[in-house]
Amino acid sequence: MRSVVSHPKLLSQISEIMYESIIKPKILDRLNENSGRNVLCGVPYSALTFATALSIKHEFPMLIARKEQKQYGTGKLIEGLLEEPMNCIVIEDVITSGASITEVVAKLVNEKFVSVKDAVVFFNRQQIHSDSPDCDILLSNGVRVHSVLNITQFVEILHEKRCIGSDVVDSIKQYIEGNQIKLGQTVSKPNIKELSYGQRAELLKSLPSAKENFAIDLFELMESKQSNLSVACDVEDQDELLELAEQVGPEVVMLKTHIDILRPSKTLTMQQFADKLTQIAEKHKFFIFEDRKFADIGSVTKQQYVGGPFDIAKWAHVTNCHLVSGTSSVVKGIQEGAQQVGKRRGLLLIAKMSTSDTLTNEDTEKVAVEVAQKHFDFVSGFICQGRLEMPKGNENDWFKYVYCTPGVQLDQKGDNLGQQYNTPQHIVGVKKSDLIIVGRGIYKQQNRAEAACLYRKQGWSAYLERLE
Numbered sequence: 497m498r499s500v501v502s503h504p505k506l507l508s509q510i511s512e513i514m515y516e517s518i519i520k521p522k523i524l525d526r527l528n529e530n531s532g533r534n535v536l537c538g539v540p541y542s543a544l545t546f547a548t549a550l551s552i553k554h555e556f557p558m559l560i561a562r563k564e565q566k567q568y569g570t571g572k573l574i575e576g577l578l579e580e581p582m583n584c585i586v587i588e589d590v591i592t593s594g595a596s597i598t599e600v601v602a603k604l605v606n607e608k609f610v611s612v613k614d615a616v617v618f619f620n621r622q623q624i625h626s627d628s629p630d631c632d633i634l635l636s637n638g639v640r641v642h643s644v645l646n647i648t649q650f651v652e653i654l655h656e657k658r659c660i661g662s663d664v665v666d667s668i669k670q671y672i673e674g675n676q677i678k679l680g681q682t683v684s685k686p687n688i689k690e691l692s693y694g695q696r697a698e699l700l701k702s703l704p705s706a707k708e709n710f711a712i713d714l715f716e717l718m719e720s721k722q723s724n725l726s727v728a729c730d731v732e733d734q735d736e737l738l739e740l741a742e743q744v745g746p747e748v749v750m751l752k753t754h755i756d757i758l759r760p761s762k763t764l765t766m767q768q769f770a771d772k773l774t775q776i777a778e779k780h781k782f783f784i785f786e787d788r789k790f791a792d793i794g795s796v797t798k799q800q801y802v803g804g805p806f807d808i809a810k811w812a813h814v815t816n817c818h819l820v821s822g823t824s825s826v827v828k829g830i831q832e833g834a835q836q837v838g839k840r841r842g843l844l845l846i847a848k849m850s851t852s853d854t855l856t857n858e859d860t861e862k863v864a865v866e867v868a869q870k871h872f873d874f875v876s877g878f879i880c881q882g883r884l885e886m887p888k889g890n891e892n893d894w895f896k897y898v899y900c901t902p903g904v905q906l907d908q909k910g911d912n913l914g915q916q917y918n919t920p921q922h923i924v925g926v927k928k929s930d931l932i933i934v935g936r937g938i939y940k941q942q943n944r945a946e947a948a949c950l951y952r953k954q955g956w957s958a959y960l961e962r963l964e
């Protein structure tokens with residue numbers, strides 16, 4: 497709405513729609529029964545232009561509400577002629593919580609002759625729940641808010657025009673429903689209900705800053721393959737790893753590698769090995785996750801990621817990093833590397849490790865969330881032990897990230913070197929993680945394909961139960 501100021505024709509059309517659909521039919525008749533002049537006041541700053549356009553076209557006098565009190569002169573909060581009784585209509589472009597309108601109304605009614613009964617907004621984001629019969633929102637100060645368009649109507653128009661699919665419409669409606677506040681309610685936003693992986697992909701696509709985020713591809717694959725399983729292929733022989741990839745490929749969405757534990761092969765160069773693994777990934781439709789755990793300064797991280805003996809950026813769709821070296825440097829190093837190879841790449845931040853003596857804790861989880869929010873155009877998710885808490889005021893942002901958890905096994909509680917295990921049911925169902933990473937629980941089994949199938953089913957049914 498802010499950019500409308502640069503489009504005079506649109507500005508005049510929007511103002512006219514406000515007049516024809518709301519001011520004239522719903523407000524003026526009623527106000528004309530009262531004594532007093534009808535005047536307008538735009539909520540600063542973006543709605544000032546709409547109020548001005550209406551004032552010129554329909555000859556309404558205007559009042560201006562200052563954002564801050566002048567420190568010199570009269571120190572007035574309201575500018576304009578205030579010498580006779582007047583009915584002021586407040587004009588606003590978008591309403592979210594209603595706080596801006598309420599603030600302006602408080603300044604207006606502080607003036608002797610001004611009364612305010614109505615506000616007109618162009619776009620209602622439907623974040624306020626209202627049962628009022630004669631307006632869209634009844635503010636706690638008694639002001640009736642009338643809107644031209646609300647977000648539900650807006651997405652329905654986009655759907656009708658075939659700009660978005662019905663799944664996006666449903667996700668947005670569900671989001672609105674879960675995010676409404678009742679006026680006077682002190683809690684901020686209630687948590688949105690559980691969302692499916694598909695809905696999260698669609699919601700991410702609707703966010704401009706997430707359009708290129710790898711999380712979209714991963715959520716979509718999880719939904720279509722009905723899998724939230726990643727196998728950690730910690731075998732030491734290249735041929736064995738390729739064989740394992742063929743065995744578990746149909747069950748997984750991500751195949752996790754540690755490229756530096758593989759013995760150099762006599763038959764395959766690194767490049768040939770990477771090409772073969774990529775072919776298997778394309779055949780069975782899974783992504784390759786190189787669990788490199790980068791942790792150096794940004795420039796060295798970039799060198800380790802692009803080029804060198806492993807040339808990770810070329811073949812690994814996703815990698816991960818610690819944040820010990822800083823909150824931006826390592827992420828930027830990897831992001832620049834990804835830009836250099838010109839392919840869509842993902843990054844997972846290590847928030848909490850699975851080991852019993854880990855130094856990662858609530859603070860590292862908090863930092864990881866802050867970094868993810870700051871670098872949301874590139875960061876796709878976390879290595880963690882469950883869904884992470886989002887910062888105050890952005891509680892619902894959890895849906896944007898893929899929570900990936902290693903340390904998963906059905907039968908063991910841990911190993912003798914500090915690894916700790918939880919079951920898929922606990923990790924996905926209770927801790928609300930999205931993706932389980934299973935190593936020895938699968939590749940140490942006699943029948944690896946069967947074991948992968950079992951873990952996939954367990955992980956998926958825990959996810960389905962979570963959705964109920």
Ligand SMILES: O=c1ccn([C@@H]2O[C@H](COP(=O)(O)O)[C@@H](O)[C@H]2O)c(=O)[nH]1
Binds near residue numbers: 879
């Ligand atoms: O906190 C972490 C981070 C990474 N891992 C990796 O996951 C697998 C787990 O293998 P299992 O055989 O299932 O124990 C392994 O590749 C680790 O490097 C982790 O375990 N914990």
